[in-house]
Amino acid sequence: MNRNELPIQEVLPMLKETFREQDSAVLIAEPGAGKTTQTPLAFLDEPWLEGKKIIMLEPRRLAARSAASYMASSLGEPVGKTVGYRVRMDSRVSAETKIEVVTEGILTRMLQSDPELSGIGMIIFDEFHERSIHADTGLALALETQSVLRNDLKLLVMSATLEAEPVAALLGDAPVIRCAGRTYPVETIYAPVPSSQPLEQGVAAVICRALFEGEGDVLVFLPGVREIRRTAQELESAGLPRNIIIRELYGQLSSDKQDEAIRQDSGGCRRIVLSTSIAESSLTLEGIRIVVDSGYMRTEVFSPRTGLPQLITRRVSKASADQRRGRAGRLASGRCYRVWTEVEHMHLSETNTPDIRQSDLAPLALELAAWGVREPEELSWLDTPPSAAFQQGRELLQQLGALDAGGSVTSHGRKMAELGMHPRLSHMLLMGKELGHGALTCRLAVLLQERDLISSSEAAADCDVRTRVERLLLMEQGQITAHGGMDVKEGTVKRLIQEIRHLSQQLHLNRESKLDVTLCGLLLSFAYPDRIAKNRGGGSFLLRSGRGAVLKSVQHLSRAEYIVAATVDDKGAEGSIQLAAWLDSDVIGRYHGDDMFDMKEVLWDSSAGAVRARIKRMLGAIMVKEQVYAQPTDEEISTAVLEGIRKEGLSLLSWNKQAVQMRQRMSFMKRYHSDWPDVSEEGLMNTLEAWLEPYLEGARSRHTLQRLQTAVLLENLLTWEQRQQLHKEAPTHIKVPSGSSIPVDYQDPLNPFLAVRLQEMFGLPETPRIAGGRVPLTIHLLSPAQRPVQVTSDLSSFWSSGYFEVKKDLKGRYPKHYWPDDPLQAIPTNRTRAKM
Known part of the structure; x- marks a missing residue:
């Protein structure tokens, strides 16, 4: 193989031959093989593609644009000619385009609008090992199309680390083709930081060490934007040399800023690229020779128990750690600094949990209903969607009016699916437009998909979404800058405005002169009807679902009788409200009365x-x-x-x-x-x-x-x-020899007793019995003063022995009473001797 030739070139002839005879295959190509940019081009001249397109899925917008640009440049053409891309709010395709690189949500929309995929000859699922829910859904729908409508549709699943056999079986025992990668040696250095030290400080220290010990640019993997910002602040305060620049890279950045981060600096400065998992695969960042890996990733996990999502920070898997490590050896030998110990590495999970097993499945339930499928088991899956989460998603869709009582999609549900957003936001957008408040609804939808516009300290003291809308409106009017007390950059502001325009076009909105921000609660209640909450006092609220939620500080919303909680951190007995809006009680009756x-x-x-x-x-x-x-x-x-x-x-x-x-x-x-x-x-x-x-x-x-x-x-x-x-x-009473009727005490069922004066029992030789003779009564023999002098259940024995001892004592204390020498022959009495 020529030094400049990518390893994938060795297996492309075999791959092309496979698709001349079969319709499905799995390609496992190690990092650096060139599968993303070379494989689609190899099929351009194949006879079976005549007059049709290739659609290649990429998990992220940045990777889709980058792959399309690289392929177009290798053909000596601009993007949008033979090779183009389509991502949310950005598209470069033409009538000449033969290869379209799209993000996964785009494919789902294409399948829903045209299940036959007319004019498409092949679908390539790139980086399938990331197992996003969109990729799993897209493959399930594509397999259905292939088996029912288009037996000539070609399906290729590509990955660097995927276990091939289960996917091959899913594709009908499709052949598996493997390709070695081209990576340079990467030295792994374990550089743990003290557990008492904040992650950002520890990572910044390791970055400074890496800059001193090695050459080239540095790619740093961090869990999220918050850690990226804090690490950047730590580095800036460390006093870096002038020839070192810091770049940020994450999904919410504008396209220009993302492109700037992945390019080498034109002035020759060394870069420190602080990135989320977005740079883990698909991208080649020129000049990267060093990787610093924090070992963490941030992901959203849905709880069927509470019906709430939770954004959690967790350890990466071994597969992700290896992907990140490989970034340092794509173009030359490099180093990877892992901010954990080798022993900790041994205990990492092998792979990441697929999204479909931990995500909110309401979007999936809507897609399947729109496709005409009620139960997930009707399609082929690598991992079948969990039934509890799927059922919960379906119940939410019925609440939003997207499904009827039988589970079939409604006309409203189809309109929601066409918007391609989470069903909550789609329903809110459609309802807002219907009520004549589409412009405000668009801004709410954009804000709900974006990280907070205000600083974290201010956000903790003010959870009102209305504050964010008002700030956004001022930004749109140019009255305040992005840095005017807000934790957001100017490029992000431009992107937000672009997204608002995009949504407005989707909804075919006319310009509205006035936006009534007091309606934020009403509009949010359409998206989150299950999170309407009533004040219980002390900052605590009861959600409609029965779950408790609390405001962590005293604020304007603390006085509200009702709120809508858009974002709730599902931790502990009561979730923490992070974003909400005031809701008037009359609004609840007017718009949610049917519920x-x-x-x-x-x-x-x-x-x-x-x-x-x-x-x-x-x-x-x-x-x-x-x-x-x-x-x-x-x-x-x-x-x-x-x-x-x-x-x-x-x-x-x-x-x-x-x-x-x-x-x-x-x-x-x-x-x-x-x-x-x-x-x-x-x-x-x-x-x-x-x-x-x-x-x-x-x-x-x-x-x-x-x-x-x-x-x-x-x-x-x-x-x-x-x-x-x-x-x-x-019996209730027992008649004793004196003629008195004495009550029986049954308080202790084991030992019923009779309390009677001793003199009234003269002449009775045996203990009275009850229960048909089975149980002798316990006799409490009393003195003339009604005080117990003897307790016995054997009256006969008492008369023969115990009586004479008792008689001596009683005769001295009660001389006026009758104390015969022979009690069995004596006259029973309850009187004194004189009265007798």
């Missing part, structure tokens, strides 16, 4: 000791209005009373002496007869509907409950036979 429902609430009010009946007007978990429910049904009242008893206990009922004894006697009988009802606390609570509810008519307060004859209610649980048995085996 409201009346909930009758008949509850036991413990503080009042009575049933409280209300009708609540609900919007999800939020109570919008409450009024008295004048005529609750008997069933509703009874249910509330029973719930009150379950909450407060059986003490709400009247437990007089008779009721207590009845319950104790029944508990005693339950020990010897298993078929008897369980009247323990647990047993009665578990059977309230059976023994209590039939008698609750008219009872709706503690006072009326106290009038219920609880003893009678318990007795009603017994059959006629059981009542006779209760009277016989668990």
Whole structure:
């Protein structure tokens, strides 16, 4: 192979031969092989492409524009002739264009508008290992087109690090072609920073070390824009030499600024390019000889539990770390400084989690519905979308009016899909236009997709989206500059204005002379109806979904009765509100009234000791209005009373002496007869509907409950036979020899007892028994003063021995009473000797 020839040239003949015979293939080409810029050009003269185009997908706009420019220059042509590109808000194609490099959302729109892909001969999925949700969706739809409508459509999946076999199987056991890369040796240096040191300080120190130890430009990988800005500040304060310049590179930058970052400096200065993961693949940055990798990436993870996305910073995978490392060896030997230890590297995950397994699937659900598919399983996927997240996405679409009750796309849903934005924003844009506030809605949509316009310190104290809209309007009018207290650069301002114009053109808006910023809450409520929230005091709000959210500081929105929370950080028990708008209560009724429902609430009010009946007007978990429910049904009242008893206990009922004894006697009988009802606390609570509810008519307060004859209610649980048995085996009283009827105490079901004066038991030789003779009563023998002198369950033994000891004591203390020498022959009495 010629030194100047890229490695991909060796396998292109084999790849071309494959597509002359087959319609699908997988190309695994290592970094530096030249697959992105050489492969599409190789097919230009193939017979099967005659009169058709090649569409190549790139995950990012920067990579798409860069690849198209490189291919066009290699043909000696301007971009837009044979090779062109189409990305959001930027397109360079013509009637002569044969190769179009597009971002993934563009392909989805092409498939939706023309499922046959007329005039397209091949689709190339580049950098498929990144596994974006758009790439997975595009491939699933393209496979459907290939199998049902276009068996001549060629599909090529390309990657540097992808595991080829599962993709090949998905493509119908397509052949796998492998190509070695052309990379130069890269020395890996592990340069961990102390855990106590901020990441930006540690990375800046490693950059300074790398500049001193090596030659060439430096590419630095950081999690996001915030870390890029802070690292730049650290470097500037370090006093870098004049021949070193700092460039920033991330997705939200304007095209001019991105192009400037990837080019070598025309004045010969060394560059430090501070980048997000955007530079991980597809791009070749001229002059890069050193990579400094922070080891982190930022990604949005969707929580089906809360229905909220969460932007998290996490460790990169080994595959991503290797991709980043390879950036230093694309053009010459280089060095890679990893800001972690070699041991930590061993514990990194092998690959990144595919987006489809962790993303908000509402956009996917809309795309599939527009395609005519209700269930994801109807298509072929490398990873099937998780059912919980997909179902949650579908429920949101029904709430937005994009799907009907059966899950089919509505005409409104089709219009939403055509806009190519998140369904929330698409719905907001369409509703805003319908109400005559399209211009304001466009600005809201742009701001919601952009990092904050104001500084992080100011944003923490003011979460009101209206503040951002007002600033944007002033910027558009040229009244304040980008640096006028805002954490945003001038190039970003120009891009925002360009996006507003683009959206206005999409919606075919006429110019509006006035924008009423007080309507921000109304418009946001169309995008986030599930995040309408009611103030609970103390900066805490209850979202319509039932989730709690809180403002971290006291601010203007803290006084709002209702807000719409556009951005909520889903951490902890309550999410932190980051962006929201004031929402008037009358707006909720006017525009979200159809989503409201009346909930009758008949509850036991413990503080009042009575049933409280209300009708609540609900919007999800939020109570919008409450009024008295004048005529609750008997069933509703009874249910509330029973719930009150379950909450407060059986003490709400009247437990007089008779009721207590009845319950104790029944508990005693339950020990010897298993078929008897369980009247323990647990047993009665578990059977309230059976023994209590039939008698609750008219009872709706503690006072009326106290009038219920609880003893009678318990007795009603017994059959006629059981009542006779209760009277016989668990009598309420026992007649003793003196003629007195003494109550039996069943408080302890194991040991029922009789408390009786000793003299009244004279002449009774044996202990009385109950429960059909099975249980002897425990006898508490009392003195004439009603004080216990002996406790026994064996009366016979007491008479024969214990009595004479007790007699000596009692005769001395109670000389007027009758103390015979033979108690079994004595006359039982409850009187003194004189009265006898």
